[in-house]
Amino acid sequence: MVKHLVAFLLLAVLAAVFASLTLGYQPDAALNRTALYYAENTAKDLGAQNIVTAIVVTYRGLDTLGEVTVLFLTSAIVGLILSTHRATGEGRATGIPAAGELLRTGSRLLVPLILLAGVYVFVNGHLTPGGGFQGGAILASAALLMLLADPLHRFGHRLIAVVESLSGVAYVAIGLLGLAWAGGFLDNRFLPLGDFGTLFSAGAIPVIYTLIGLKVGAEFASMLASLSETEKS
Amino acid sequence: MSNLSTAMSLVLAAGMLVAALLSIITRSLPLAILSAGAVSLFASIMFMLLAAPDVAMTEAAIGSGLTTFLFFFVLGRVGGKGHG
Numbered sequence: 001m002v003k004h005l006v007a008f009l010l011l012a013v014l015a016a017v018f019a020s021l022t023l024g025y026q027p028d029a030a031l032n033r034t035a036l037y038y039a040e041n042t043a044k045d046l047g048a049q050n051i052v053t054a055i056v057v058t059y060r061g062l063d064t065l066g067e068v069t070v071l072f073l074t075s076a077i078v079g080l081i082l083s084t085h086r087a088t089g090e091g092r093a094t095g096i097p098a099a100g101e102l103l104r105t106g107s108r109l110l111v112p113l114i115l116l117a118g119v120y121v122f123v124n125g126h127l128t129p130g131g132g133f134q135g136g137a138i139l140a141s142a143a144l145l146m147l148l149a150d151p152l153h154r155f156g157h158r159l160i161a162v163v164e165s166l167s168g169v170a171y172v173a174i175g176l177l178g179l180a181w182a183g184g185f186l187d188n189r190f191l192p193l194g195d196f197g198t199l200f201s202a203g204a205i206p207v208i209y210t211l212i213g214l215k216v217g218a219e220f221a222s223m224l225a226s227l228s229e230t231e232k233s
Numbered sequence: 234m235s236n237l238s239t240a241m242s243l244v245l246a247a248g249m250l251v252a253a254l255l256s257i258i259t260r261s262l263p264l265a266i267l268s269a270g271a272v273s274l275f276a277s278i279m280f281m282l283l284a285a286p287d288v289a290m291t292e293a294a295i296g297s298g299l300t301t302f303l304f305f306f307v308l309g310r311v312g313g314k315g316h317g
Binding site for chain 1: 294295303307
């Protein structure tokens with residue numbers, strides 16, 4: 001009884017806070033100074049059509065490096081914890097029923113298309129919405145579909161680790177190249193900016209986003225693979 | 234915001250609330266996982282309406298896609314039968 005009362009009171013307080021926030025909300029009539037700077041100078045300075053990407057990869061590139069590091073740590077810890085329970089025997093029962101004909105045949109058709117969609121999303125990150133994180137998650141969902149269609153499928157952990165490490169190192173190396181030949185760490189302008197709105201434009205942004213996409217995809221895929229390889233307790 | 238998109242966001246918000254409540258009230262774990270995924274799906278359409286396609290893609294791919302299947306994976310491992 002008291003527990004319910006406390007929960008109800010907490011909810012009421014939360015509702016009051018949110019109500020006071022939303023009732024007094026007036027949308028800004030104009031962009032604020034930071035947003036105005038980005039809106040006016042992104043195309044001119046960095047040659048990126050998608051302003052969000054320009055902010056994520058270049059203006060706030062260091063934050064993105066931090067995000068990628070957090071994701072890397074997470075996937076490393078998941079792999080470390082689950083590796084102690086890794087199943088050794090091949091062809092044992094997983095407890096997951098075998099996939100049906102529809103799923104197996106359908107996944108053979110869909111996996112290449114999903115991979116293509118993921119690559120499209122991160123290669124075009126500087127032109128259209130989306131980018132490395134979204135594209136990487138789409139790549140990982142292709143790996144997930146393969147695991148669902150064949151729960152005993154084994155991914156090469158070596159390959160995943162090599163892709164992930166190489167793209168991480170290359171990401172930092174590109175950042176250092178920007179420090180050496182352009183304005184600062186992760187500056188994209190050491191490569192030519194190209195024609196605005198074409199695929200090969202915006203300097204190093206497509207390269208960086210491709211590396212992020214590969215890295216994020218490899219991290220999620222390694223997490224899924226570790227999960228699928230654990231013993232049923 | 235036009236009338237149509239206001240109406241759509243109201244419907245989406247109601248759908249999110251219903252799905253969120255369902256996911257904590259129901260006794261069936263698979264249903265709870267599915268409705269938690271539906272919250273993310275509605276949220277990603279909401280982000281689309283609010284002109285944030287980048288966030289919408291992340292939410293749809295990670296929130297409603299990978300997370301839902303991750304929960305099912307773990308549910309298959311621990312073999313939970315609900316807490317009824």
